[in-house]
Amino acid sequence: MAGLNFENYQRNSYLSTKGFATPRATSTGTTIVGCKFPGGVVIAADTRATSGPIVADKNCEKLHRLAPKIWCAGAGTAADTEMVTQLIASNLELHALSQNREPRVITALTMLKQHLFKYQGHLGAYLICAGVDPTGAHLLSVQAHGSTDIGKYQSLGSGSLAAMAVLETNFREDLTKEEAIKLCADAIEAGIWNDLGSGSNVDVCVMEVGKDAELYRNYLTPNVRSQKARSYKFAPGTTAILRESVRDILDVEETVVSFDQMEVDTEA
Amino acid sequence: MQTTVASEYSNEIHSVPIEHRFNPYSDNGGTVLGIAGEDFAVLAGDTRQVEGYSIQSRYEPKIFDVGDNIVMTANGFAADGVALIDKFRQQLKWYKFDNFGGKLEIKSAARYIQHLLYGKRFFPYYVSTLIAGLDEEGKGAVYSYDPVGSYEREQCRAGGAAASLIMPFLDNQVNFKNQFIPGTDGKEKKPLKYLTLEEVIELVRDAFSSATERHIYVGDGLEIKIVTKDGVRTEYYPLKRD
Amino acid sequence: MSDPFSINGGSAVAMVGKDCIAIASDLRLGNQSLGVSNNFEKIFGFGDKCFLGLTGLATDVLTLKETFRFKTNLYKLREERSIEPETLANLVSSTLYERRFGPYFVSPIVAGLGHKDNKPFICGFDSIGCIDFAKDFIVSGTASDQLYGMCESLYEPDLEPEQLFETISQALLNAVDRDALSGWGAVVYIVTKDKVVKRVLKTRQD
Numbered sequence: 001m002a003g004l005n006f007e008n009y010q011r012n013s014y015l016s017t018k019g020f021a022t023p024r025a026t027s028t029g030t031t032i033v034g035c036k037f038p039g040g041v042v043i044a045a046d047t048r049a050t051s052g053p054i055v056a057d058k059n060c061e062k063l064h065r066l067a068p069k070i071w072c073a074g075a076g077t078a079a080d081t082e083m084v085t086q087l088i089a090s091n092l093e094l095h096a097l098s099q100n101r102e103p104r105v106i107t108a109l110t111m112l113k114q115h116l117f118k119y120q121g122h123l124g125a126y127l128i129c130a131g132v133d134p135t136g137a138h139l140l141s142v143q144a145h146g147s148t149d150i151g152k153y154q155s156l157g158s159g160s161l162a163a164m165a166v167l168e169t170n171f172r173e174d175l176t177k178e179e180a181i182k183l184c185a186d187a188i189e190a191g192i193w194n195d196l197g198s199g200s201n202v203d204v205c206v207m208e209v210g211k212d213a214e215l216y217r218n219y220l221t222p223n224v225r226s227q228k229a230r231s232y233k234f235a236p237g238t239t240a241i242l243r244e245s246v247r248d249i250l251d252v253e254e255t256v257v258s259f260d261q262m263e264v265d266t267e268a
Numbered sequence: 269m270q271t272t273v274a275s276e277y278s279n280e281i282h283s284v285p286i287e288h289r290f291n292p293y294s295d296n297g298g299t300v301l302g303i304a305g306e307d308f309a310v311l312a313g314d315t316r317q318v319e320g321y322s323i324q325s326r327y328e329p330k331i332f333d334v335g336d337n338i339v340m341t342a343n344g345f346a347a348d349g350v351a352l353i354d355k356f357r358q359q360l361k362w363y364k365f366d367n368f369g370g371k372l373e374i375k376s377a378a379r380y381i382q383h384l385l386y387g388k389r390f391f392p393y394y395v396s397t398l399i400a401g402l403d404e405e406g407k408g409a410v411y412s413y414d415p416v417g418s419y420e421r422e423q424c425r426a427g428g429a430a431a432s433l434i435m436p437f438l439d440n441q442v443n444f445k446n447q448f449i450p451g452t453d454g455k456e457k458k459p460l461k462y463l464t465l466e467e468v469i470e471l472v473r474d475a476f477s478s479a480t481e482r483h484i485y486v487g488d489g490l491e492i493k494i495v496t497k498d499g500v501r502t503e504y505y506p507l508k509r510d
Numbered sequence: 511m512s513d514p515f516s517i518n519g520g521s522a523v524a525m526v527g528k529d530c531i532a533i534a535s536d537l538r539l540g541n542q543s544l545g546v547s548n549n550f551e552k553i554f555g556f557g558d559k560c561f562l563g564l565t566g567l568a569t570d571v572l573t574l575k576e577t578f579r580f581k582t583n584l585y586k587l588r589e590e591r592s593i594e595p596e597t598l599a600n601l602v603s604s605t606l607y608e609r610r611f612g613p614y615f616v617s618p619i620v621a622g623l624g625h626k627d628n629k630p631f632i633c634g635f636d637s638i639g640c641i642d643f644a645k646d647f648i649v650s651g652t653a654s655d656q657l658y659g660m661c662e663s664l665y666e667p668d669l670e671p672e673q674l675f676e677t678i679s680q681a682l683l684n685a686v687d688r689d690a691l692s693g694w695g696a697v698v699y700i701v702t703k704d705k706v707v708k709r710v711l712k713t714r715q716d
Contacts, residue, residue, distance in 0.1 A: 004608060004609075004610050004611060005608050005609055005612075006611060006612060007609075007612060008609050008611075008612025008613065008614070009611045009612030010612070011612060012612045012613070013612075015514065018512075019512050020512045020513070020514055029321065048510075049640075049642065050484060051636065053297075053429065053483055053484050053485055054482055054483060054484075054654075054655060054658060055481065055482045055483070055484060056634075056636075056642055057642045057643070057644065058481065060642070060643075077638075077640075078636070078640040079606075079607060079610070079636060079638040079639050079640035080610075082640060082641075083607050083610075083639070122611065123610075158321050192510045193509055193510060194322075194323065195321055195322075196318060196320075196321045196322070196323065196484040196485070197321050197484070198510075199484070199510035200510060222510075223508055223510045225477065225481060225508070226477070228474050228477065228663075229469075229470035229471075229473045229474050230470045230471070230474060231666065232441070232663060232664045232666070232677070233666070233669075233673060233676075233677070234447070234673075234676040234677065234680055235450050235676075236450060236672050236673070236676060237448075237450025237451055238447050238448060238450060238458070238676050238680070239446070239447075239448070239454075239675070239676055239679040239680060239683070239711060240448050240453070240454025240711065240712035241454065241709050241710070241711060241712065242710045242711065242712050243709070243710040244707065244708070244709045244710075245707075245708045246705055246706070246707050246708075247705060247706045247707075247708070248704065248705045249558045249559065249703070249704050249705055249706065430659070432655040432656055432659065432688065433655055433656065433658055433659025433662070434659055435656070435659075435688055436656045436659060436660050436684040436685050436687065436688045437659050437660055437663050437664075437684070439684050439687065439688065440660070440664075440680060440684040445683075445684055445687065446680060446683040446684055446687070446713075447680070454712045474663055475659075475663065478659060478662035478663040479659065479662075481662050482658040482659070482662050
């Protein structure tokens with residue numbers, strides 16, 4: 001990040017003292033979860049993004065890549081989770097390059113929490129951060145103010161209670177990879193059905209020790225819209241037009257012609 | 269008066285004490301819609317009831333057959349909606365006792381509901397109300413109200429959470445707004461016509477499935493009450509539950 | 511109504527068709543309920559097949575239009591080619607997020623075709639730069655709720671350019687007619703691989 005610009009902050013807080021409302025950001029009123037299993041870790045998320053009561057994006061991506069084998073699920077202000085994640089991903093790669101080592105989950109988490117703490121909670125990013133590194137598989141979470149948690153299973157976002165109900169019921173220490181994926185997907189589904197801030201599909205990411213991370217985008221799609229009762233195609237010419245202008249797009253092809261090939265009229 | 273903002277944060281310090289007060293209203297979401305046809309009328313509503321981000325019920329019907337071939341709904345704050353409809357039903361009972369069981373015409377019901385709503389002008393029922401039925405000539409009728417009783421008879425009306433999503437669609441597909449006859453250079457409007465019951469049901473289903481996609485307070489189920497000269501009939505269609 | 515997003519009013523919408531895209535906006539500029547101009551276009555072109563729609567506070571619309579004109583001109587000078595829609599989307603996103611704690615009061619939309627492969631691309635943003643990638647349609651402005659309702663019911667995938675024009679026009683027209691702050695004329699751009707057609711629509715004037 002080249003640094004944030006605070007010029008409009010002055011203008012806008014002046015505006016808000018005059019009674020102007022402050023803008024409404026797209027929030028991922030979300031369900032995200034993560035759970036460990038022997039030899040790896042799974043994280044999952046729903047795919048609904050809301051702006052107030054309106055669904056802004058039915059299939060957004062809440063699973064972000066920090067490093068090839070470190071992924072994180074984001075809840076809260078969508079722009080913040082996206083940007084903070086991109087920034088840390090970038091710094092983490094530079095760090096890994098300079099140290100000539102694979103990046104560690106704890107490094108990513110420390111960078112995230114230090115950044116978020118610096119902004120005193122004003123960056124609304126709530127993240128579940130997971131991955132595998134030379135020290136094994138890890139599952140951690142970080143809140144907007146910079147506090148962090150460690151756990152074998154975690155959930156965050158508006159659907160976290162619904163998801164945690166499933167995690168608390170079905171989690172075991174000896175889950176297989178497939179069982180862990182199923183548990184995470186079930187927990188997200190609980191959020192999708194029972195929390196209005198969450199919906200649409202389930203995304204899953206599996207990180208196993210000694211293997212490449214696997215992203216299952218739209219692992220479950222239990223909310224495909226069914227066929228409409230009617231087609232709403234209009235007869236051409238239904239809309240009234242006042243003016244029309246057309247601009248043709250032409251491909252310009254440039255060829256170089258050398259002088260000796262050029263015919264020059266020397267007569268005149 | 270302060271005209272510029274201080275560069276430190278003095279302007280962010282609140283010196284006024286925070287006031288707490290009981291709020292008697294809440295928003296229970298849901299959406300309703302009424303369309304009048306030539307010899308029928310429909311009232312449709314989703315069956316989801318919410319509070320905040322939680323679903324209170326996936327099947328809580330809010331369209332009611334209130335008698336005398338009239339269907340009614342009051343969408344918004346659910347408690348007020350139920351109270352209003354109960355009150356109307358009770359008054360209709362008294363009307364029948366007083367008038368030897370005579371039928372209450374829909375225009376009279378409409379005017380009476382205005383008085384029920386305006387009677388609470390300064391502590392309103394927090395609802396958008398719709399009624400549907402047949403008029404004295406047997407033509408479909410839909411009446412719609414604001415929370416304090418201002419009302420109008422219309423061909424169609426959407427109310428509740430996703431009213432703003434559905435209403436322009438109805439303008440376009442029921443009253444053919446902004447549609448012209450091709451080749452007339454925008455001079456001749458597409459002529460109005462009564463829709464059949466089948467067409468209306470299709471429009472209602474598409475309106476609700478679309479609203480379900482984009483509004484988090486709409487979903488679970490769609491219940492449609494259809495009024496014809498033969499009485500009131502109910503249809504149910506499932507909606508997405510996420 | 512002291513929300514900066516709805517002082518001037520205005521709406522925009524973009525849709526994807528079969529090998530084409532459409533982007534449309536109304537033409538109103540107002541001061542609260544008072545109409546001021548019926549010729550305030552909210553769609554701006556950057557290169558042949560790449561368009562940016564800006565709704566919200568008019569002063570920020572104009573400021574950002576110029577900012578992006580400046581930035582895309584520099585980009586063209588450096589790269590010796592026009593900006594791709596995907597690249598413009600990321601430029602818009604980072605420009606908005608730079609002002610995270612003092613946002614521009616706009617909700618932009620981007621629509622275009624890839625310059626080489628002519629692949630349709632549309633996306634939308636919130637005021638702090640969160641990108642909404644959509645495969646079907648994007649809406650923004652004071653009639654966004656109405657547009658969501660219209661688009662969700664009228665839209666179907668793989669429409670031919672002429673069909674797409676009717677669908678986006680009807681979606682916009684009927685949406686702005688149910689919004690007091692939008693309307694007063696409308697303009698639609700239909701972008702295909704070899705031409706851009708701009709049509710000014712006949713609309714209600716109230």
